[in-house]
Amino acid sequence: MKIIKQRHKNGCGVAAIAMISGRSYKEIFRMIHGKGRAREYDGTDLDEELRALERLGIRCSVSYRRGIIKKTELGLISIGMGKSYTNHMLVYIGNGKMIDPYDGKVKLTRWWEDAFYRMIRIEE
Numbered sequence: 001m002k003i004i005k006q007r008h009k010n011g012c013g014v015a016a017i018a019m020i021s022g023r024s025y026k027e028i029f030r031m032i033h034g035k036g037r038a039r040e041y042d043g044t045d046l047d048e049e050l051r052a053l054e055r056l057g058i059r060c061s062v063s064y065r066r067g068i069i070k071k072t073e074l075g076l077i078s079i080g081m082g083k084s085y086t087n088h089m090l091v092y093i094g095n096g097k098m099i100d101p102y103d104g105k106v107k108l109t110r111w112w113e114d115a116f117y118r119m120i121r122i123e124e
Contacts, residue, residue: 077091
């Protein structure tokens with residue numbers, strides 16, 4: 001999987017979908033937000049993410065969880081971050097590891113093991 005960093009402050013969802021699909025950030029951004037110049041925006045919501053995955057032919061399921069992921073599944077994880085509890089999208093690549101689109105680094109999931117999160121599991 002090619003690592004793609006987010007280009008906008010709130011572009012983690014776009015970058016995560018680009019990584020999962022093997023498409024470019026620009027292509028996914030335009031698919032979700034339409035053509036026009038890139039701008040700061042409020043990010044993506046669950047409906048936009050699911051519509052984009054469906055358009056790309058990627059089957060998935062959604063669940064809400066708490067605690068460490070122990071399975072070797074591929075998916076998009078949205079976790080609450082900071083005092084405002086805004087969500088941040090990451091790509092779970094299995095075996096307790098995820099890619100953070102903010103900095104493009106592979107991280108271990110244990111740093112947020114008590115967090116409540118949403119998992120969009122990619123069905124292969």
